[in-house]
C-alpha cells in the first residue's frame with residue numbers, strides 16, 4: 001500500500017536525513033517508525049505526502065508513484081495527524097473536523113453529519129463538544145479532534161507524527177487504547193512516528209527501528225524486535241527491560257494453561273474432596289461451564305454441596321490476552337492463580353505465577369531460535 005524504494009533525502013544544507021531507505025506497509029497495517037531524535041522519522045513520513053520531496057529513490061502509494069501524482073489529490077487520500085494538532089482556533093470543533101470535506105465541496109448538512117459521526121467514533125459526544133472551540137478542550141480531547149479530522153474524507157492511508165506525545169502519560173495510554181479500538185474498526189494503512197519504544201510496541205503491527213540518517217536497523221513485529229534485537233543498537237534502544245516489555249505483546253495461549261482439579265457447584269462435598277485427591281484446591285464451575293469460584297480441600301468435610309462452601313473468584317483473562325494483562329490481573333486481585341476463559345466465557349484452565357514465567361521464557365526462547373513455542377523445553381527450579 002505504501003512502498004519506499006531506496007529513498008533518500010539530503011536537505012539543501014547537506015544534512016542527510018534519510019539514506020536509501022526501503023520499506024513497505026501493507027494495506028490495513030499499522031507500521032511504527034521509531035528511533036532517537038533526529039534520525040529522520042518525520043522526514044520519511046513527510047516524503048509520503050510530499051511535504052518534503054525526496055532527493056533519491058521512489059515512493060508508491062497504492063501502486064502510484066507519488067511524484068507523478070498531483071499533490072492535492074495525493075493528500076486528499078492521506079489523512080495527516082500531528083503532535084499539536086494544528087486546529088483552527090476560531091472554528092468550532094465540528095467545523096474543524098469538517099474542514100477537509102468542506103474543501104472537497106460536500107454540502108453543509110452532509111459535512112455536519114459526517115463530523116458528528118466522526119466525533120462519536122473518537123469518543124467526543126457531539127451534543128457536548130460540536131459547538132465548542134479548541135481552547136475549551138483538554139489536550140487529549142484536542143488530539144481526538146485531530147484524529148477525527150484526519151479520518152473525515154475516509155482516506156485509505158493515515159500518517160501520524162507523534163500524535164499522542166503532547167499529553168500526560170495517563171491520557172496518552174487512554175488515547176492509545178481508543179486508537180487501537182478505532183483502528184480495529186476502520187483498518188487504515190498507517191505510518192506512525194514516535195520516539196517512544198513503549199508506544200511503538202503497543203501500537204505497531206510491525207515496527208521499524210531507525211538509527212541515524214534514516215538507517216533501518218530492524219523492521220519486524222514488536223515481539224521479534226523485543227525478543228531478538230538484530231543489532232546492538234536495537235538492543236540498546238529497546239532497553240534492558242525488553243523482557244518486561246515483551247509481556248504486553250505475548251498472548252496467553254493454550255500451551256500456557258494448567259489444569260487444576262475441577263468440580264461443579266452441584267457436586268457433593270465428599271465427591272469434590274475425592275476429585276481433588278492430594279490437591280489443595282479445585283476450581284468450581286457453574287452448570288454452563290463458566291467460572292463460579294474455588295473451593296479448598298479443607299473445606300470439603302461434612303454434608304452438603306460445593307455451592308455451600310465455594311468462594312468467589314473474579315480474577316480471569318481471556319485466551320489471547322497479553323501476559324501483561326494476566327500479570328496485572330493477578331496482582332490486582334492478589335491471587336495465586338487466575339482463570340483463563342474462552343470467548344464464550346467457558347473455563348479453559350488456570351495460569352499461576354510459574355506458568356506465566358514459563359510462558360514468557362518460552363516465548364523469548366522461541367523467538368531467539370525461530371521455532372514453534374510449544375517445542376521449547378523449559379528447565380525450571382522445580383525440575384532441577
Ligand SMILES: Nc1ncnc2c1ncn2[C@@H]1O[C@H](COP(=O)(O)OP(=O)(O)OP(=O)(O)O)[C@@H](O)[C@H]1O
Pocket residue numbers: 011012013015016017035036037038039040041042043044195
Ligand atoms: N528543513 C531542514 N533542513 C535541514 N535539515 C533538516 C530539515 N528538517 C530536518 N532536518 C534534519 O534532518 C534530520 C532528521 O530530521 P527529522 O525531523 O526527520 O528527525 P526525527 O527522527 O523526526 O526527529 P524527532 O524525533 O526529533 O522529531 C535532523 O538532523 C534534522 O536536523
